[in-house]
Amino acid sequence: MATNTSLYKMNHTMLRVKDPKRSVEYYQNNFGMKLIRKLDFEESKFSLYFLAFDSPGAESAGRQWTDREGILELTHNHGTENDENYKVNTGNVEPHRGFGHICISVDHLEKACEKLESNNVPFQKRPSDGHMKHIAFVLDPDGYWIEIVGQKQSDSASASTNLDVYHFSHTMLRVKDVEKSMQFYRSVLGMSLLRTCELPEARFNVYFLGYAREGEERDYRGEENPLLDREGVVELTWNYGTEKEEGFKYHNGNEQPQGFGHLCISVDDLDAACARFEDLNINWKKRLTDGKMKNVAFILDPDNYWIEVIQNESIKSRVSW
Missing domain, CATH: 3.10.180.10 (2,3-Dihydroxybiphenyl 1,2-Dioxygenase, domain 1)
Structure with missing residues (x-):
């Protein structure tokens, strides 16, 4: 067979x-x-x-x-x-970087973060920190990073977060040579490229791959994230130039x-x-x-x-x- x-x-x-x-x-x-x-x-x-x-x-x-x-x-x-x-x-401290984070998508970013704050969960990045207001990062008991992204926003002051609609969205890994990695995940594992985000000013790109579903758009490049309500995604992060550095490697954990x-x-x-x-x-x-x-x-x-x-x-x- x-x-x-x-x-x-x-x-x-x-x-x-x-x-x-x-x-x-x-x-x-x-x-x-x-x-x-x-x-x-x-x-x-x-x-x-x-x-x-x-x-x-x-x-x-x-x-x-x-x-x-x-x-x-x-x-x-x-x-x-x-x-x-x-x-x-944790994969985020030199010289042992490699794995980056897992990501959980929530219904309402600010309300979810308020709940985490009330539970005394430590933050690596709050939504108000830096330029990227649409994401947050919290730390689990071992210090692993968990990215928090919102499925939708609400202006209602009375809105609350509902744990029943959360998703385990993706897992992020840093890769040295994106062409080799894309060949492996697509041709060997059979995944599809679902979304690409190019960030030349920050000198890195991210690629989201997973097993495609019927009717799902491939290699989406718009500003909105169409993957927030699904699970089973791998995010590959490529920092420009690493593929040219002799001896460069990431820590595999x-x-x-x-x-x-x-x-x-x-x-x-x-x-x-x-x-x-x-x-x-x-x-x-x-x-x-x-x-x-x-x-x-x-x-x-x-x-x-x-x-x-x-x-x-x-x-x-x-x-x-």
Whole structure:
């Protein structure tokens, strides 16, 4: 059986956390995410917490976790919560920049930020800071950046924010050579370029990619953001000139110091998808046959970021997660 990339999903983004209780409560209380799955690997001494928006109106509400987009996986290595010296790499401090942020879209930017402020959530950037008034950045318990963008604005003083309509919009990664990265995400992973934002004055561009949906405009370049009400998007940020710097590389989050772990796609047929990757001569981190876990594979993108590949269990049953 051949694999069909149109059935792939940008399933989740993995971040390592120090204290899972604190982190899970943070995402639940401040953004309304729900813990939809927990996997414990006692022998290997780590646990995985899968959080997603799951209200009745959420994009993937009620679906089996491998059949979703917009999941946040928090990985806890047992004992870190009691280690005074444990600290993650957020990806935004030199010389370990790479992963940038996750982004949550909200119904009303100012009201959402007011709620976060009242919950004593620390801000990296408020809407009133700098020139970009349409975004904010807050910090999670480990210092990871979370971009906040508004789906719509309201002039009503009585307007409030509704957590039930929030979305896990995208994950941002910095890339060295945008042509190589675009070739990988489009031709290898089968994603479509959904939106481009060119910012020559600031000397960087951003490219939004995902698995295209019926009727969705491709490579949108207008001022409005058409992707705020959908999930499963990857934002690639390219700073001009990095592709020409010999020896330049971004930190992939898995070398020390660790933080961001990987993106994950779920596929229609895991064996067929991996056979296709093999034919494309991609770089492997882990083949299905490597190690004890025979139901996951990891491939590497041009910047050495890890991409996990798993079976969409709603299409073809393979393992009981």
